[in-house]
Amino acid sequence: MFKKAFYKGFKLSNYYDNFGTIEEKILKQEFILQKYKNNNFFFFNRVDNLLYYFINDLQNFNLKANYIKILTKTDKQLLQHNDFLKLNHFKEILNHKQMILKKDEIKLKKFTFISKASHEDSKEIYSFFRKYFDPYLFYFSQKNLEEKISDILIYKENQKIRAALIYTQTLNANFLDFIAVDRNLKHKNVAFALLNHYFAANTQNKFFKLFVEEKNQKAINFYKRAGFCFNHINLKFYRNF
Incomplete structure (x- = not known):
């Protein structure tokens, strides 16, 4: 029923991937149908704790308490x-606003205290990031992290993870998903070191992208010093409670 409706098309949706990814998430029970009404579908994602809608009607659907996100390139799309x-x-x-960096603008430096994560680190990595990001923002499960462990960089002190960076390879660019750094570390430039190792591990990419919260001026300044600049893409989060 949903597959037929998907290929027929919806008037409005906040999900942007193809049907194959939806089908995979449904089979893995990551996508749970929360509400269906007159060819309007609402799926709850158990990994990122967000609601995704596929609708043809504009009305009050009496939805449960949920978070949603909307990705837009223009004000017209958001309208x-x-x-x-x-x-x-x-x-x-x-x-959240997207920032982008061209490969040609990167100047690499070497640091000896950053390492790639191992499978044994996955549980600790998950707990580490959950300290810093709300469930609706951190869209990886522990299983997801185990599957993409080769795309995670870490910094340890006294055998404990004190900083980490997660990235994802896409077709045309590399996306910095999350970075978090504890305070009062032995090295004062751990965030910069993580970023450098991230660039060095992905020299095949022409572009690097990330999202930053528009009011997080400290993070914005950090990325600007690294060469990132804003483009026109916005990622907004909402809740109905």
């Missing part, structure tokens, strides 16, 4: 969602 957001009582809580 298409506004009526749905208002009718279903969603309020904006965060706005």
Whole structure:
């Protein structure tokens, strides 16, 4: 039923991948159908704790308490969602802006205290990032981290993870998913060192991308010093409770 409706097309959705990825998530029981009404579908993602909608009607669907995210390139695209957001009582809580860096602008430095993560680190990595990011922001499960352990860089002190970076290879660029660094570390430039190792591990890429919260000026300044600049893509988070 959903497959047929998907290929027929919906008037509005906040999910941007193809049907194959949805089908895989359904089979893995990551995507759970939370509500269906008159060819309008709402799936809850058990990994990122977000709600994804595929709708043809603009109305109040009496949804459960949920978080959602909307990715847009223009104000016009966001306007298409506004009526749905208002009718279903969603309020904006965060706005993340995308930043991009061209490979040619990178100047690499070497650091000896950053290492690649191992499978034995996955549980600790998951707990480490959950200290810093809300469940609706941190979209990896511990199993996900085990599967992409080769794409994680870490810094340890006294055998404990004190900083880490997760990245994802895409078709045209490399995406910095998450970076977190504890305070009061032995080395004062751990964040910069992680970033350098991230660049060095992905020299085949022409572009590096990330999202940063628009009010996090400290992070914005850090990325700007590394050469990143803003583009026109926004990722907004909302909740209806």
